[in-house]
Amino acid sequence: MNAAVRAVVRAALKKDMKVLGVMRGYNGLINGDMVEMNMRSVSDMIQRGGTILYTARCKEFKEMTGVLKAKEVCQKVGLDGLVVIGGDGSFRGARDLSSVGVPCVSARHHRQRHCLHRIHHRV
Numbered sequence: 001m002n003a004a005v006r007a008v009v010r011a012a013l014k015k016d017m018k019v020l021g022v023m024r025g026y027n028g029l030i031n032g033d034m035v036e037m038n039m040r041s042v043s044d045m046i047q048r049g050g051t052i053l054y055t056a057r058c059k060e061f062k063e064m065t066g067v068l069k070a071k072e073v074c075q076k077v078g079l080d081g082l083v084v085i086g087g088d089g090s091f092r093g094a095r096d097l098s099s100v101g102v103p104c105v106s107a108r109h110h111r112q113r114h115c116l117h118r119i120h121h122r123v
Helices: 002-014 025-031 064-077 088-099
Strands: 019-022 034-037 082-086 104-110 113-118
Parallel strands (some): 082 104
Antiparallel strands (some): 019 034
16 A cells, blocks of 8 residues: 555655645544655655555444545645545545545555546546
């Protein structure tokens, strides 16, 4: 996962975008737990296992009230969209956020195959 996070951050920075990393997945999104990412923050992470952003399950996000709370946080922070990296649960969360108007792109890993899915969002 660190390689994917690094690639997203570096590509966004090359396009002069500000990048925020959400700590602990949707739990961190709901609670506004985000850190600004830059070239230095992703410079020595490829060889590390897991993810520097950590992961967590989020029961609250499985309900629409949690999704709407996450949408409010996105609006408050000024996020233009999310890049979601993960598996089926992350993918479903991206779909739910997209359905309430938060633009999402999801990179989904399933076994040895990597797919990039573009989730419906407003331009």
